[in-house]
Amino acid sequence: MVPAEDIHSALQKIPWFSTLTPEHFKKTAELAHLRYAKAGETFFREGDKQDYVYIVLEGRVSLDIFVPHHGKMHFYTAEPYDVFGWSSVTPGMHQRIAGAVAVLDSTVACIDAEGLRQFAENDHDFGYLLMRRLANVVASRLMVTRLQLIDMFAGPTETMND
Amino acid sequence: MTTTLINTSAHSAGYTDKLLLPHWAEIVKIIPEIEGVTTFQLKFTDPEVENRYRFEPGQFNMLYVPGYGEAAISMSSDLETANGLLVHTIRHIGNVTRGTSRLKVGDVVGIRGPFGTSWPLDAIEGLDVVIACGGIGLPPLRGAIYRIIRNRDKYGKVTLLYGARTPKDLIYPTEYETWQKAGIDMQVTVDRGDETWTGRVGVVPMWFYHFRVDPHKTAVLTCGPEIMMRFVIYEALARRIPSDHIYISLERNMKCGQGACGHCQQGPYFICKDGPVFPFSALENIFNVEEY
Amino acid sequence: MTDKSLTIGSTVALPKPELDLLMADLRKNGFQTVGPHLQDESIVYTKIDGLKDLPRGILSEQNPASYRMIQTGKDRYFDFIPGGQSWKQFLFPPRHTLFTAVKDGKWLLKENDEPTPRYALIGVRACELAAIHIQDRVFLREDFSDPIYRLRREGLFILAVNCLDPDATCFCVSMGTGPRLAAGFDLCVTELDEVFLVEVGSELGRSLLADRTYDLPSAFVQNTANQALERAAESMVRTMDTSDLPGLLTGQLEAERWTEVGKRCLSCANCTLVCPTCFCWDATDQVDILGKSTRRERVWDSCFNPHYSYVVGGNTRPNIRSRYRQWLTHKLGAWKGQFDVLGCVGCGRCITWCPAGIDLTEEVAAIRAEVKA
Numbered sequence A: 001m002v003p004a005e006d007i008h009s010a011l012q013k014i015p016w017f018s019t020l021t022p023e024h025f026k027k028t029a030e031l032a033h034l035r036y037a038k039a040g041e042t043f044f045r046e047g048d049k050q051d052y053v054y055i056v057l058e059g060r061v062s063l064d065i066f067v068p069h070h071g072k073m074h075f076y077t078a079e080p081y082d083v084f085g086w087s088s089v090t091p092g093m094h095q096r097i098a099g100a101v102a103v104l105d106s107t108v109a110c111i112d113a114e115g116l117r118q119f120a121e122n123d124h125d126f127g128y129l130l131m132r133r134l135a136n137v138v139a140s141r142l143m144v145t146r147l148q149l150i151d152m153f154a155g156p157t158e159t160m161n162d
Numbered sequence B: 001m002t003t004t005l006i007n008t009s010a011h012s013a014g015y016t017d018k019l020l021l022p023h024w025a026e027i028v029k030i031i032p033e034i035e036g037v038t039t040f041q042l043k044f045t046d047p048e049v050e051n052r053y054r055f056e057p058g059q060f061n062m063l064y065v066p067g068y069g070e071a072a073i074s075m076s077s078d079l080e081t082a083n084g085l086l087v088h089t090i091r092h093i094g095n096v097t098r099g100t101s102r103l104k105v106g107d108v109v110g111i112r113g114p115f116g117t118s119w120p121l122d123a124i125e126g127l128d129v130v131i132a133c134g135g136i137g138l139p140p141l142r143g144a145i146y147r148i149i150r151n152r153d154k155y156g157k158v159t160l161l162y163g164a165r166t167p168k169d170l171i172y173p174t175e176y177e178t179w180q181k182a183g184i185d186m187q188v189t190v191d192r193g194d195e196t197w198t199g200r201v202g203v204v205p206m207w208f209y210h211f212r213v214d215p216h217k218t219a220v221l222t223c224g225p226e227i228m229m230r231f232v233i234y235e236a237l238a239r240r241i242p243s244d245h246i247y248i249s250l251e252r253n254m255k256c257g258q259g260a261c262g263h264c265q266q267g268p269y270f271i272c273k274d275g276p277v278f279p280f281s282a283l284e285n286i287f288n289v290e291e292y
Numbered sequence C: 001m002t003d004k005s006l007t008i009g010s011t012v013a014l015p016k017p018e019l020d021l022l023m024a025d026l027r028k029n030g031f032q033t034v035g036p037h038l039q040d041e042s043i044v045y046t047k048i049d050g051l052k053d054l055p056r057g058i059l060s061e062q063n064p065a066s067y068r069m070i071q072t073g074k075d076r077y078f079d080f081i082p083g084g085q086s087w088k089q090f091l092f093p094p095r096h097t098l099f100t101a102v103k104d105g106k107w108l109l110k111e112n113d114e115p116t117p118r119y120a121l122i123g124v125r126a127c128e129l130a131a132i133h134i135q136d137r138v139f140l141r142e143d144f145s146d147p148i149y150r151l152r153r154e155g156l157f158i159l160a161v162n163c164l165d166p167d168a169t170c171f172c173v174s175m176g177t178g179p180r181l182a183a184g185f186d187l188c189v190t191e192l193d194e195v196f197l198v199e200v201g202s203e204l205g206r207s208l209l210a211d212r213t214y215d216l217p218s219a220f221v222q223n224t225a226n227q228a229l230e231r232a233a234e235s236m237v238r239t240m241d242t243s244d245l246p247g248l249l250t251g252q253l254e255a256e257r258w259t260e261v262g263k264r265c266l267s268c269a270n271c272t273l274v275c276p277t278c279f280c281w282d283a284t285d286q287v288d289i290l291g292k293s294t295r296r297e298r299v300w301d302s303c304f305n306p307h308y309s310y311v312v313g314g315n316t317r318p319n320i321r322s323r324y325r326q327w328l329t330h331k332l333g334a335w336k337g338q339f340d341v342l343g344c345v346g347c348g349r350c351i352t353w354c355p356a357g358i359d360l361t362e363e364v365a366a367i368r369a370e371v372k373a
């Protein structure tokens, strides 16, 4: 378990943080705290206001969406060092469009989204690094979503065409 | 002069009696796996055939259901684990494979084989192994998993990435714990989870985002929907795993299994005899050519 | 007349009626004589009983998507250029029962024990013989020796015929296969107005010929034949640049031309069925009505058929562009790596019998032009 008082050493384990300058690291760490969540604990629900961006350190956090008549559909799980709730850092998004629940006991770094946005605004060098990281997160999420959309394990929906 | 379709004399050593005539094998046991997927344990009715029949994991048979026809089906075990029985796990999805769903213990099917190349279990000794498969892509790798477990110390880290549509589409779920205990890091992923699922949700290739591989000592074995394999390969290559350490099993329409009927051709290859298992380095020029 | 000096390589002048007797001898020795015959306005290869069944005084005129017979009234038998059929139907039957499975409590397998016919092919052209040699490489390999083909091939007698009047669709000179025969036959005929010049190619050919009445050919006759053969080669109008065809085609998998030809091709599979080298097959079960027995049959197939590349949920070659590309890149490309020879002998059948008049020599030229452009 990560000692609560040592957010620094926790963040240092995250590959992206090790690429930051000491100053950028320090300022980011000031915006962060750790949260221990028991399995089943909710981080946010669809419609909540955006406050944090999260990085999983241990455990597993599931993202879900409520579909009428189907219940909650789990469409992604964030694994250690994965980012979730990233849309809170992008301007223009004001509420959560999915829910996040710990499915295993989890340790998560929570970073103040508004603070991070301000920091990026004031220091474009940092802003670039942040957005570059987020672009990777978004790209990977898109890959996953596309493959899910293709529904590659489905049975044949059509017989021989032409 | 009479037509003799079986010809054993004109061929080199080994099991060669496989040209155009199937050998009967009796169904000894039927194991329902998940909805629409069944495992059959088979025993050749001719003891002589049984004795000389040998295969390597990754190879396949042409399985004949009288009146329906033939389908290419991989071995889903190895002979050691199956006590000499042939094991096939079949997804009932078309004419022949649905025909198998009507079979009962004691019925016979025809077998021609074994055909094709196998997983390079000797060549990858000493390496970390990432087995990336999805759906009905696990059965063709199960024999390799058994083999690796029996020789566990010959390999480095072994990870099994297995993806399926939903938790109830996972094949062989009762074996995962045994495999985990035998030193295989099991990473099971479903496309869509339900309320009770605490495992991973996503797709198989995303594992590469979360885990580090040592590119120079890692081999990847992949089998599943071609689109899944494509993304596994993209991710493996992006992590600089050499293309000759990435092995892929291709699926094409097959009729003969021995480079004779033409059906499975792609570029320079007959997938049935030059494959189905290829190092990706052999496919680099053709794999991404659309509709080739 | 028996001539002790007759050896492999000898050439004699054989009066035309003697060929009738030679064919009769072949039949006496257990061969079925099969050869060209005029039927329904075209030349087919079928069982023949002698000269009377050959297409006497017939010329064919072939062009893309066009085939016509012309009566010349001449006393000549081999002036035509082959039609849509090829000899492959005799070595690689279009339908062949592999076995019958019979349910008698348990399923039992009954092999096909029909006797293998022993064929004497009468009138095999140079390109056609080259095609047989190509199929030998396809069907008789170290790792796969096709039993049906092998038994038919082993017992084969080949009476070859030199082409003297190539058609407009022929391009055997480019492919290095004709029009003149070099080897691989039992007997080889060059037909002149009065006489057949016959060259001996095998011991069996020699012994059959030795029983016939013939003359040594005069220098004049030999000269006439040689000149006719040279003229034939020179008169061939269609050509194909074969330099590094495999490299060209496999390097041009995304050429514009595939899309263009994909719009003209109907995917009718004619080209593959008439082609003497195409070898693809399918196998199907023919079930009796009570479900007590089923006959498994091997039938010709074609890479142009939609089911050919079907896999559950889709088709790996879902459109005509991809199928035409497969056909041509295999025939003139991948084939070389697989069988150490190209899969085309320049017979021109696929050009004549394509209802859309698609001409592979033109397609290759267009793809070459794209590279240069």
Ligand SMILES: Cc1cc2nc3c(=O)[nH]c(=O)nc-3n(C[C@H](O)[C@H](O)[C@H](O)COP(=O)(O)OP(=O)(O)OC[C@H]3O[C@@H](n4cnc5c(N)ncnc54)[C@H](O)[C@@H]3O)c2cc1C
Binding pocket: B060, B069, B070, B071, B072, B073, B074, B075, B076, B089, B090, B091, B092, B093, B094, B095, B096, B097, B098, B136, B139, B140, B250, B251, B252, B253, B254, B255, B276, C310, C311, C312, C313
């Ligand atoms: C090397 C190899 C190993 C395989 N291993 C397995 C296995 O272990 N378990 C399993 O369930 N399935 C396996 N498959 C897929 C299996 O061969 C097809 O599902 C099966 O051929 C479908 O036949 P069908 O008659 O039931 O379907 P239909 O849709 O009726 O098929 C019509 C024809 O299309 C062809 N065809 C259709 N789908 C495929 C396909 N996916 N691959 C090849 N040809 C196809 C067949 O020639 C078939 O005769 C394998 C395929 C290959 C090429």
Ligand code: SF4
Binding pocket: C271, C274, C275, C276, C277, C278, C331, C343, C344, C345, C346, C347, C348, C349, C350, C351, C360
């Ligand atoms: S491809 Fe055309 S020209 Fe070439 S051998 Fe076949 S039919 Fe003849």
Ligand code: SF4
Binding pocket: C264, C265, C266, C267, C268, C269, C270, C271, C272, C304, C350, C353, C354, C355, C356, C357, C358
């Ligand atoms: S090329 Fe011509 S003969 Fe061949 S499939 Fe296309 S239309 Fe038919």
Ligand code: FES
Binding pocket: B253, B254, B255, B256, B257, B258, B259, B260, B261, B262, B263, B264, B265, B270, B271, B272, B273
């Ligand atoms: S399945 Fe017949 S050539 Fe491969």
